[in-house]
Amino acid sequence: MKKKSFIKDIMKNPVSYLMLLPAAVYSLAFGYCTIPYMAIAFQKYSYRGGLLGSEWVGLRNFEFFFKSNDVLRIILNTIKLNLLFITFTTLSAVTLAILVNEVGKRRFKKIAQSCYLLPYFLSWAIVSYILNAIIGSRYGIANSFLQFLGLERINFYVQPKYWTAILVILKVWKDLGMQMVIYLAAITGFDEEVYEAAAIDGAGRFQMCRYITLPMLMPTVVMLTIMAVGKVFYGDFGMIYAIVGDNGVLYDATDVIDTYVFRTMRTIGSPSQAMAISLFQACMGFVCVWGTNYLAKKKFSEGALF
Amino acid sequence: MRARKKITPGKILIYIVVTLVACFCLLPLVLVVAVSFTAEEEIIRNGYSLIPGRLSLEAYKMLFKNGKEVFRCYINSVVVTAAGTVLATMITAMASYSLANPSVQYRNAISMFFFVTMVFNGGMVPWYIMCKNLGLTENYLALLIPSLIFSPFNLFLMRNYMQQLPASLMESAKLDGANDGVIAFRIYFPLCKPILATVALFYGIAYWNDWWNAIMLVSDSKMYPIQYYLMKLRSDQNFMKQLQSAGVAGRGAFAPSESLQMATAAITIGPIVLLYPFLQKYIVKGLVIGSVKG
Incomplete structure (x- = not known):
C-alpha cells in the first residue's frame, strides 16, 4: 500500500485521530514544549520575562555549580546509591524468585507474592512514617531494642554514617516484590522438559537451580540491570x-x-x-x-x- | 511428580525463608497500625511496639472529632484520585485504540512521538515553568493534570493488548457501518476489561500516592492531598521539636500526639491495603506484561 499524506490519513480516520488528541496534546505540552526551556540554563531566567525576555549569561550558571563544594558529593552520592540499589535489589529478588519457585503449594506461593508486592504500592511519605516508627530517636523500636540489649540509644536522624545502609534497605524493601514478580514470571515460562530431562539424569533440585534456572534467567537479569544502569x-x-x-x-x-x-x-x-x-x-x-x-x-x- | 512431594530439610528451610521475608515486608505496616491503636501514655513510657500493651481507640476518636483538616485533605485525595483515574484511563484507552487501528497509517510514527517523551524531556525546571504558563498552579487542576493524567508506559501496555485482538473484529464492524468511536467503545473496550483494570489501577495508585504536584504547584493547605499533608505534619513536628529544644515554644504548644500521627498514616494506607487482595491479580499481570514487552 502506498503511503498517504498525513493530512489525508487524518481525513480518512477522523475519529481515530480525535481520540488521539488528548494524549497528543498532553505529550506536546509536558514533553516537547519543555525542551526549549532547557535553554534557560544559559540565562538569568525571570518568570516575568519568559524565555525570550531573560538575560543571557553564557556559562555562568554552570560555573556556579562546578565551583561549589557540593558537586562531587552529589554526583558520587547519586551514582553510589543507585549502584547499591541495583545490586542489592537484583540479588535479593533473584534469590527470592528462585526460592518461591521451589515452593510447591500454589496458594502459599500466591500469598507470599502478595506480601512481597504490597510495599511497592505505598508512597514514600508513608514509608517515612514507617521508618520513623522503627528508628525514631524517642520511641522507635530499634532504639527500644538497643536499650533492651543494654546498649546506647542512637539518634539516627543526626548521623549520616547510617544512612547509606538505611536507604538501601528501604529501597530493597519497597522494590523487592516488583522485581521478584518479573523474575518469577520468567522462571515460570521456562520449558518444563529441560527439568524433566535433568531429573531423569538424576539431578537434584539444587543442581537444577544452579545449572538450569540461573543460566536461563541470566538474560533477563542482565537486561533489567542494563536498563537500570542507564x-x-x-x-x-x-x-x-x-x-x-x-x-x-x-x-x-x-x-x-x-x-x-x-x-x-x-x-x-x-x-x-x-x-x-x-x-x-x-x-x-x-x-x-x-x-x-x-x-x-x-x-x-x-x-x-x- | 513424586520427587516434589517429599519433605526434605531443604524444603522446610525454603518455606521458612520465604515466610520470614514475607514478615519482613508486612511487619512494618503492622507496626504503624499497632501504634495507632496504642494508648498515648503507653507509647511515652515504653516506646512503639508491635503488640500494644493497652489498646485504645483514642487516636481514632480524636481524628474523627477534631480532624477537620485531615478529612479535608483526605477528601481532596479521594476526589482527585477518582476523577483522575477515570480521565486518565479514558485518554489512554482512546489513544491506544487509535494506535492499534491498522487503517491509521502513521501509527508507528505516532507511537514514536509518544515514546520519545518517555526517554527525553526537559526535567523538573521546564516542567514547572510549563505548568506555570498553562495556569496549572494554585488550583485543583494542578493536582489532576500535570505528570499524572497520561503515561506512555500505560499507553503501550494497552496498545499491545489491543493489537492481539483479531483484526477481523474491526473489519466486520466497519463493514456494518460502525465508525471508529463506536468500535472502540462498544467492541474493543469491553473486550479489554482486564488490561483496562490494570491500567486504571496503576493510575489510581499513582494519584493516591502523589505529593509531587502538591509540593511544586499548590501552596494553599486547603488543597493539599493527604500524602502531602502527612509529609507536612512530620516536618512541622520536627520544627516544633527544634523550637522546643531551643526553648522558644512552651511545652503546651500544639504537637499532634504520636498515636494520632500513626492513625493518620494508617487511614492513608487504608484504601490500598483494603482493595489490594481484590486487585492483586491485575497488578501482577500488568507488571509482568509491562516489564517483558514494554
Whole structure:
C-alpha cells in the first residue's frame, strides 16, 4: 500500500485521530514544549520575562555549580546509591524468585507474592512514617531494642554514617516484590522438559537451580540491570525527599542530584542554576542510556530499548 | 511428580525463608497500625511496639472529632484520585485504540512521538515553568493534570493488548457501518476489561500516592492531598521539636500526639491495603506484561 499524506490519513480516520488528541496534546505540552526551556540554563531566567525576555549569561550558571563544594558529593552520592540499589535489589529478588519457585503449594506461593508486592504500592511519605516508627530517636523500636540489649540509644536522624545502609534497605524493601514478580514470571515460562530431562539424569533440585534456572534467567537479569544502569545519574527524588526532607545534617550521605536541583530551584529560587545542573545530568544520563542500549543491542537483539 | 512431594530439610528451610521475608515486608505496616491503636501514655513510657500493651481507640476518636483538616485533605485525595483515574484511563484507552487501528497509517510514527517523551524531556525546571504558563498552579487542576493524567508506559501496555485482538473484529464492524468511536467503545473496550483494570489501577495508585504536584504547584493547605499533608505534619513536628529544644515554644504548644500521627498514616494506607487482595491479580499481570514487552 502506498503511503498517504498525513493530512489525508487524518481525513480518512477522523475519529481515530480525535481520540488521539488528548494524549497528543498532553505529550506536546509536558514533553516537547519543555525542551526549549532547557535553554534557560544559559540565562538569568525571570518568570516575568519568559524565555525570550531573560538575560543571557553564557556559562555562568554552570560555573556556579562546578565551583561549589557540593558537586562531587552529589554526583558520587547519586551514582553510589543507585549502584547499591541495583545490586542489592537484583540479588535479593533473584534469590527470592528462585526460592518461591521451589515452593510447591500454589496458594502459599500466591500469598507470599502478595506480601512481597504490597510495599511497592505505598508512597514514600508513608514509608517515612514507617521508618520513623522503627528508628525514631524517642520511641522507635530499634532504639527500644538497643536499650533492651543494654546498649546506647542512637539518634539516627543526626548521623549520616547510617544512612547509606538505611536507604538501601528501604529501597530493597519497597522494590523487592516488583522485581521478584518479573523474575518469577520468567522462571515460570521456562520449558518444563529441560527439568524433566535433568531429573531423569538424576539431578537434584539444587543442581537444577544452579545449572538450569540461573543460566536461563541470566538474560533477563542482565537486561533489567542494563536498563537500570542507564538511569544511574537520576536520583530517586520522591524517595530521598520524603524520607530525609530538609534535614541538612544528613546531606553528606543522602543528597543526590535531583534533591539538589529541587533545592536550588525552591529554596535558593534560581531556576536557571537548577536547570544548569539538570542539563548536565540530562547529558550524562543520555550518554548512559545510549551506552547501555548499545550494550543491550550487542548482547541480545530483543533486549534493546530502541 | 513424586520427587516434589517429599519433605526434605531443604524444603522446610525454603518455606521458612520465604515466610520470614514475607514478615519482613508486612511487619512494618503492622507496626504503624499497632501504634495507632496504642494508648498515648503507653507509647511515652515504653516506646512503639508491635503488640500494644493497652489498646485504645483514642487516636481514632480524636481524628474523627477534631480532624477537620485531615478529612479535608483526605477528601481532596479521594476526589482527585477518582476523577483522575477515570480521565486518565479514558485518554489512554482512546489513544491506544487509535494506535492499534491498522487503517491509521502513521501509527508507528505516532507511537514514536509518544515514546520519545518517555526517554527525553526537559526535567523538573521546564516542567514547572510549563505548568506555570498553562495556569496549572494554585488550583485543583494542578493536582489532576500535570505528570499524572497520561503515561506512555500505560499507553503501550494497552496498545499491545489491543493489537492481539483479531483484526477481523474491526473489519466486520466497519463493514456494518460502525465508525471508529463506536468500535472502540462498544467492541474493543469491553473486550479489554482486564488490561483496562490494570491500567486504571496503576493510575489510581499513582494519584493516591502523589505529593509531587502538591509540593511544586499548590501552596494553599486547603488543597493539599493527604500524602502531602502527612509529609507536612512530620516536618512541622520536627520544627516544633527544634523550637522546643531551643526553648522558644512552651511545652503546651500544639504537637499532634504520636498515636494520632500513626492513625493518620494508617487511614492513608487504608484504601490500598483494603482493595489490594481484590486487585492483586491485575497488578501482577500488568507488571509482568509491562516489564517483558514494554
